[in-house]
Amino acid sequence: MTTGSPRPIRWGILGAGEIARRLSRCFAAAPNNVGHAIAARSAERAAAFAREFGFPVVHPSYEALVDDPEVDAVYVATTHPQHLAQAQLALRAGRPTLCEKPLTVNAAEARALIATAREQGLLLLEAMWTRFLPAYRQMRAWLRAGEIGALTYLSAELGFRSTAGAEHRLFDPLLAGGALLDVGVYPISLALDCFGERPQRIQALAQLGETGVDERVAIGLGFADGGIASLRCSIRDDLKGEAQLVGDGGTIELAAPWWAGQRVTLRRAGHETVLREFPAQAEGYEYQLEEFARLLRAGERESARLPWAESLAVMETLDAVRAEIGLRYPFE
Ligand SMILES: NC(=O)c1ccc[n+]([C@@H]2O[C@H](COP(=O)([O-])OP(=O)(O)OC[C@H]3O[C@@H](n4cnc5c(N)ncnc54)[C@H](OP(=O)(O)O)[C@@H]3O)[C@@H](O)[C@H]2O)c1
Numbered sequence: 106m107t108t109g110s111p112r113p114i115r116w117g118i119l120g121a122g123e124i125a126r127r128l129s130r131c132f133a134a135a136p137n138n139v140g141h142a143i144a145a146r147s148a149e150r151a152a153a154f155a156r157e158f159g160f161p162v163v164h165p166s167y168e169a170l171v172d173d174p175e176v177d178a179v180y181v182a183t184t185h186p187q188h189l190a191q192a193q194l195a196l197r198a199g200r201p202t203l204c205e206k207p208l209t210v211n212a213a214e215a216r217a218l219i220a221t222a223r224e225q226g227l228l229l230l231e232a233m234w235t236r237f238l239p240a241y242r243q244m245r246a247w248l249r250a251g252e253i254g255a256l257t258y259l260s261a262e263l264g265f266r267s268t269a270g271a272e273h274r275l276f277d278p279l280l281a282g283g284a285l286l287d288v289g290v291y292p293i294s295l296a297l298d299c300f301g302e303r304p305q306r307i308q309a310l311a312q313l314g315e316t317g318v319d320e321r322v323a324i325g326l327g328f329a330d331g332g333i334a335s336l337r338c339s340i341r342d343d344l345k346g347e348a349q350l351v352g353d354g355g356t357i358e359l360a361a362p363w364w365a366g367q368r369v370t371l372r373r374a375g376h377e378t379v380l381r382e383f384p385a386q387a388e389g390y391e392y393q394l395e396e397f398a399r400l401l402r403a404g405e406r407e408s409a410r411l412p413w414a415e416s417l418a419v420m421e422t423l424d425a426v427r428a429e430i431g432l433r434y435p436f437e
Contacts, residue, residue, distance in 0.1 A: 114398045115141035117176035117200070119167050119191050120183035121154040124205060127388055128180065129158040134387035137398035141177075144170035167191060171198035178401060180232075181205055184274050185281040186436065189214045192229070193221045201228035203397050207290045207423065208416045210281045210434060215420040219413045228406050230397055231416040233294050237392035238366025239383040242410075244350070244357050247371050248299060254354030257332055259299055261292035261348035261363060264321075264339030275340050276316045281434050283318030285311075285423060289338035291364055292348070293426075294419050296326055296334035298411075299350055303418045305329050311430035314341075319432055326422070365389060 114137060118125050121143055132140050142162035145151035155163045164170035171179055171194055179195035181188055181204040192204040202222070208231040209215045222229035235241055248256065264284070267275055274280040275287060297303065306327030314320040320341045326334040337344060346362030355373035359366070366389060371379040400408055407413050427433065 111137070111402060113137050113139040114394075114401060115139055115175055115177045116180055116394075117142040117144070117162075117164075117170045117173060117178070118160075118180045118182050119144055119170060119195070120181070120187075121145035121147075121150045122182060122184075125154070125180070125182035126158075128182065128390040128394070129154075129160075131387040131389070131391040131394060132158075134391035135394035135398070138394040141175065142170050142173055167194060171195045171200055176200060178203065178228075178397065185210050185286055186279075186434075189218050192218055196221050196225045196227050196229065199225070199227070201397075201401055203230050203232050203393070205232045206294075207231075207286045208420060210286065211437065212417060212420040212424050215417045219417060222406065222413070226406065228397070228401055229413065230393075230400070230408055231411060232390075232393060233291075233411055233416070234390050234393040235291060235295070235364045235366065236298065236410050237396045238364075238389055239392070240359060240366040240369040240381065243369050243381050243383075244359055245298070247357055247369075248350065248352075252355060252371055252373065253350065253352030253357055255330070255332075256299055256350055256352050258351040259296050259332070259334045259349070260336070261295050261334070262337040262344040263288040263291045263346060263362075263364060264337065264342045264344030266343045267340045271316050276314065276318055278317050278435050282316070283320065283432065284322050284338040284340045285319050285426060285432070287340060289322055289324065289336070289426070290419060290423060292334075292336040292338065293324070293326075293422050294411075294415075295348060295363075296336060297415060297418055297422065300326075300328045300332050300334065302328060304334070304422060307422060307425040307429065309426045309429040311432070312341075313430070313432065317432075319427075319430060322426065322430065324426055
């Protein structure tokens with residue numbers, strides 16, 4: 106006799122760093138998911154992580170983790186240049202995979218990774234967690250329902266003042282450091298989602314720092330019907346973090362910091378302003394986990410909220426911005 110309620114998805118995590126910690130703090134708020142196994146390059150760090158977050162299993166290598174038949178899904182939580190090989194490792198071992206953002210370091214890698222998921226017939230999702238937050242989903246629902254008419258202008262920014270030294274991954278060209286891939290990917294993903302297409306024109310200005318990575322970037326995207334996105338990102342400045350969508354019939358504002366997804370406002374001439382608030386549950390990654398569990402149980406390979414083609418379009422846009430600002434990573 107079954108109880109009727111499916112058991113939670115048992116996660117195996119590759120990499121015991123900062124984002125693995127943040128996501129693991131969200132399992133308690135994601136009832137269809139549970140932290141099961143961890144692997145890190147350092148056995149001690151993996152063991153300490155398992156103790157802290159209550160994971161029952163520590164594997165001695167990434168390979169051993171993806172071969173564990175009790176791992177239902179793998180979360181790739183390592184630095185950007187590691188994503189392709191590690192996500193392919195997981196998919197080829199038959200594991201549905203959630204891969205940190207940016208999906209890869211460039212579009213060529215993203216195509217290779219998507220091809221692997223397609224060959225394996227497995228779920229692959231870029232961990233663009235902001236898309237699954239309730240305020241974000243409310244914004245998309247209003248936009249899709251035509252509440253602000255045709256979208257004409259979108260502005261968004263994401264920036265923080267890093268106090269890390271030059272050796273940190275954020276400033277290391279060998280780890281594809283810089284503002285664009287770390288934080289710029291979020292407003293770009295937002296803009297492509299809202300306009301629902303790839304930009305036709307891409308312009309950018311950047312300040313490159315001492316290590317050669319982009320520390321501040323301003324990006325302009327032009328869409329087919331004249332729509333414009335104006336985006337900023339920085340790893341040197343605390344930007345306020347607002348996002349505004351302007352249509353010919355009104356505006357939608359995601360309150361700062363927009364990626365926290367807690368407050369969204371709809372303003373239309375002749376109508377009362379509508380404010381929707383969504384109090385935080387955990388740190389926000391719980392919605393992404395629940396979306397992944399739902400997709401996995403439904404036998405899906407990709408999310409309609411973030412299809413593979415859109416993750417690829419984001420990577421192509423990032424490539425084009427890098428071409429504009431003259432930024433190549435040493436390993437490319
Ligand atoms: N921090 C955030 O708030 C955040 C938020 C969203 C997304 N992300 C994304 O998550 C990914 C990881 O970010 P993070 O802040 O968690 O980074 P991190 O703590 O610096 O590193 C994550 C893991 O990457 C592996 N790693 C680090 N340096 C490496 C190197 N030189 N060669 C090979 N592997 C290396 C390590 O795995 P081992 O433990 O196995 O050694 C490390 O624990 C990035 O792609 C980032 O864009 C981060």
